[in-house]
Amino acid sequence: MKSNAPGQLLGFSMQFPRALYHLLRSGPKDVVCVEVLGDVATLKSNGELLAEEDKSSIVGNPLTDKSTDLWKTFSNWIEAINSGFIDVDKTKFLLYSNQSGREGIVNRFNSAQSQADTVSAIEYAKKKLSATKQDHEIWPYYDFVVNRNEALLIKIIQKFELQIGNGAGYEELKIEIQRKHVPEGQIEFLIEYLTGWLQKVINESIASRKGASISWEDFDHQFKVVYDRSRCRELIDFTMQYSKENDKIQKSVKKHAMKRPLYLKQLEVIELNENEILEEVSNYLRADINLEKWMENEIINDEIAFEFEKRLTEFWGNQRKRLKITEKNLGELELGQLLLIDCKSRLETIRDMTPPPSTIPGTYHALADDSTIGWHPNWEMLFPKEEGV
Structure with missing residues (x-):
């Protein structure tokens, strides 16, 4: 018809x-x-x-x-x-x-x-x-x-x-x-x-x-x-026109997930379910697009991006130590999931401005993809860095 x-x-x-x-x-x-x-x-x-x-x-x-x-x-x-x-x-x-x-x-x-x-x-x-x-x-x-x-x-x-x-x-x-x-x-x-x-x-x-x-x-x-x-160079969310339900976005998220980059393997090992993983893939992709656009438009530079990542990494390290001391009764999966939740909930600014919601979790996944951080207590043993990396 x-x-x-x-x-x-x-x-x-x-x-x-x-x-x-x-x-x-x-x-x-x-x-x-x-x-x-x-x-x-x-x-x-x-x-x-x-x-x-x-x-x-x-x-x-x-x-x-x-x-x-x-x-x-x-x-x-x-x-x-x-x-x-x-x-x-x-x-x-x-x-x-x-x-x-x-x-x-x-x-x-x-x-x-x-x-x-x-x-x-x-x-x-x-x-x-x-x-x-x-x-x-x-x-x-x-x-x-x-x-x-x-x-x-x-x-x-x-x-x-x-x-x-x-x-x-x-x-x-x-x-x-x-x-x-x-x-x-x-x-x-x-x-x-x-x-x-x-x-x-x-x-x-x-x-x-x-x-x-x-x-x-x-x-x-x-x-x-x-x-x-x-x-005024606000931290514009260049992905705001794309809803999570958008078919094109959904296909892009699923296609990216099929490649199974390192940060996804890190999420799988702490047993996030499929919907949770797709949500984190969306965060990663949105944060990546915004970072590229902010750099392109000179809203931020390498120094500002590095400082932002450094503060997130320091928070991850402190939370990891805190959980090891205060949550001794939890298993490895629960510790990894709790660390992820704490880090995703972190309130952090860029140039004294609050970034779009996907920025902090998405940046954490980029750090996990570079083997800078991990979620499982034994992530460094599970995902050893390749020589020369």
Whole structure:
């Protein structure tokens, strides 16, 4: 059973990065709307309107000469003008597509610069579609646009722009954020944060039956908040967008576990169950990703990382001695599990900031993987270091 649900979901979800794109390009007193005056619209402070329609496909060009999406878009614009919702003289018409294809009618419309170019582009469309029958799915829209409203079509084409993007619409966001002199390594975090905030605002507006409109002032406030966080070099959790239940993450965790690195063998020897081990693999991977990103973005350096590991190692050594003295009645497995629990629960800071929850257990596993520490009381005998290591 075939379904076009993935394509429909992409079409709807693409409005979020497109709205964010226009907010990044907007100015004081501008307002960006979603599903108010088309898919995405920008009401400029000077009274002008940028009306955008978004067309997407997961298989090919959604704007072919006989595309319903193409002719329905122009039909909707003409209906909005005739109904008084849009002033054609104060509106710029933007059609965004996430896929390119062979050049056709829409490209002729986009290239038209003068009145003569516009008339020529329409004549080209008429010639290309002259054999279109009235029972074709595009006919009602094509007939309404070209045959019954050609004068308005000419005005629209003169203020029309075709924009071809890529994928889900995030590449354009990266470029706009780069223009604001944001370090490369923090762009993804900004996109994740701002897209999440925007989606929440829009969904809440729709749920309360209000128009989904975001002012430049509200967006500017949010952008400054997250940008200040990045400039202050906070210990950003770069893995926060990945939930533990995410299928991709689950597969990555299980694939890593199958390799059975040393730190996993150390956990197995104190008999952690499968779910506990997978939890620790997740901690290890998340801590590793964050450490790499923090280094890359110069949030921490080798000296800070070494000092953090040193404090964790000292705590491990002290706890190991304490347990040996105070818990003489416990067996080796219980001592190992208790030592692991104590170390995972350790509260430690990096640059006087509390790191994400996975950082401390994940770092301990990295130390165990390097044979710096262990959990079983006899871990050094069970896992002797190889010569030269």
